[in-house]
Structure formats: structure tokens, C-alpha cells
Amino acid sequence: EPEVTQTPSHQVTQMGQEVILRCVPISNHLYFYWYRQILGQKVEFLVSFYNNEISEKSEIFDDQFSVERPDGSNFTLKIRSTKLEDSAMYFCASSEVLQIAKNIQYFGAGTRLSVL
Amino acid sequence: DAKTTQPNSMESNEEEPVHLPCNHSTISGTDYIHWYRQLPSQGPEYVIHGLTSNVNNRMASLEIAEDRKSSTLILHRATLRDAAVYYCILRDPPNDYKLSFGAGTTVTVRA
Numbered sequence: 001e002p003e004v005t006q007t008p009s010h011q012v013t014q015m016g017q018e019v020i021l022r023c024v025p026i027s028n029h030l031y032f033y034w035y036r037q038i039l040g041q042k043v044e045f046l047v048s049f050y051n052n053e054i055s056e057k058s059e060i061f062d063d064q065f066s067v068e069r070p071d072g073s074n075f076t077l078k079i080r081s082t083k084l085e086d087s088a089m090y091f092c093a094s095s096e097v098l099q100i101a102k103n104i105q106y107f108g109a110g111t112r113l114s115v116l
Numbered sequence: 117d118a119k120t121t122q123p124n125s126m127e128s129n130e131e132e133p134v135h136l137p138c139n140h141s142t143i144s145g146t147d148y149i150h151w152y153r154q155l156p157s158q159g160p161e162y163v164i165h166g167l168t169s170n171v172n173n174r175m176a177s178l179e180i181a182e183d184r185k186s187s188t189l190i191l192h193r194a195t196l197r198d199a200a201v202y203y204c205i206l207r208d209p210p211n212d213y214k215l216s217f218g219a220g221t222t223v224t225v226r227a
Contacts, residue, residue: 004159033214035160043160043203045214056213091159100148100209101167107159 002026004108006092012114013082021077021111023092032075033093033105034067036060043091049075050098082115089113120204125222128194136189136221138204143184148207151178151189152215153200160203160217163189191223199225 005024013019025032034046048055049067066078075094079086089112093105121139128134140149150165164171164178166187171178177190191198203220 031213035215035217042219043154043215043217045216048213058214093159098213100207100212103207103212104162104165105160105215107161110159 002106004092004094004106006090006108006111008111009109010112010114012116015084015115016081019079019082019113021079021090021092021113023075023077023108024073025075025092025094026096026106027073029094029096029106031055031095031098031103032067032069033095034077035091035093035107036088037091037110038085038088046077079113082113084115087113087115120206120218122202122204122218122221124219125224127224127226128191129226130196131193134191134194134198134223134225136191136202136204136223137186138189139186140204140206141185143206144208145184146209148209149178149180149184149187150205150207150215151176151202152205152217153202154220155197155200160215163202165207194223194225196225196227199223 007022032049037043045058047057047061064080068076089110091107091110093107095105151163152160154160164176166178179188201220201222203217
């Protein structure tokens with residue numbers, strides 16, 4: 001069964017460093033998403049992406065964050081200068097269609113980001 | 117955003133049915149009801165969704181009240197693998213890009 005893959009599974013970085021989290025969405029999907037989950041808290045939406053543009057972003061997704069689809073298969077989340085509070089599990093998701101009646105988002109297993 | 121209310125936790129015995137309630141008294145006429153679950157140390161996983169009619173798939177059934185102010189996710193025969201946090205999420209057409217997760221219901225399955 002097709003799945004969303006995320007690498008690395010665990011990323012450790014120093015505060016102030018840049019990190020790039022990588023995702024390979026399901027191949028025929030057109031809509032891509034990033035979410036994060038701070039330990040013990042809710043899953044929070046960060047951003048959605050379609051046709052090489054951000055469709056929607058949350059208040060969390062400030063200028064320190066950026067997303068990119070550098071080629072036909074990868075979807076990346078970059079955090080420019082990490083803060084301690086960026087420590088969280090980051091989930092990538094993708095969906096084939098957008099209409100709510102059929103929109104099913106498939107999630108990867110996540111990347112645990114630890115900022116020291 | 118329309119909100120949902122779910123119990124914090126539920127327990128079940130293996131191979132027994134589990135009924136997970138969700139209240140959404142402020143639901144609008146066009147909101148879809150989606151259910152996702154999150155197994156330990158994994159990403160969320162789609163379970164089922166519906167608008168007005170009851171729905172069944174290989175994972176679960178969704179019963180929607182006639183006034184749509186509540187719904188129930190039914191796991192017909194719980195297995196240990198069904199232990200997870202279950203989220204009831206309302207989504208507003210036509211294009212609601214995000215999933216808005218609440219705290220969900222933590223389901224424990226006893227062997």
C-alpha cells in the first residue's frame with residue numbers, strides 16, 4: 001500500500017541552526033501538508049501546499065518556516081533558525097483531492113525534532 | 117470553527133464493540149464529520165467520514181444522529197491494535213485544507 005515517508009526519523013540540532021525535514025508524499029497526490037505535535041499536546045496544522053504555492057498556513061507558520069517541493073517527489077519543511085520551542089514531532093501528509101467529500105489525508109510516521 | 121466534544125478516555129475489552137461518541141451541537145448543514153486515529157508513536161490515520169447518512173467501511177461504522185448534532189464511531193470488535201487516540205473533526209466545504217485536531221478520546225483495549 002502506498003505510504004508517505006519521512007526522513008530522518010529523529011533530528012537533533014542546536015538552537016539557531018537550520019533544519020530541513022523531508023517527506024516523500026504518495027506519488028499521485030497533489031496536496032501536501034505539514035503538522036506538528038509537541039509532546040503531550042494536540043496535533044497542530046502548520047501549512048498546506050498545492051501547485052507550488054502555499055494554500056493555507058497557521059499562525060505558527062511564521063517567517064522562520066518555509067516549504068518547498070524541489071522536485072517531483074520530495075516535499076520539505078525548513079526551519080531557518082531553530083528555537084527550543086520548535087522541539088516536536090513533525091508530520092507530513094498528502095491527499096489526492098481537495099474536496100471535503102473525498103479529502104483523505106495520509107500521514108507519515110513523523111520526524112522527531114529535538115532542539116538543544 | 118465548529119467544535120466537537122469527546123470523552124477523554126474509554127476502555128474496552130478485546131473483541132467487544134466500542135462506541136465512541138462525539139457531540140457537535142453547532143455543526144452547520146454542510147460540515148462533514150471526519151474521524152482519524154493516532155496509534156502510539158505514529159502519525160494520524162484516517163478512519164471514516166460522513167455527512168448525513170450512516171457509513172461503514174472495513175475499519176469502522178459511523179452513525180450520525182438525525183439532527184447531526186452528534187455522531188458515534190463504532191469499532192465492531194476491538195483488537196489490541198485499536199488502542200489509540202480517536203479524533204472527531206468537522207470539516208467545512210468546499211475547501212477546508214486543514215484538519216483541526218482536538219484532544220480526542222484515548223481508547224484502551226484490555227486483553
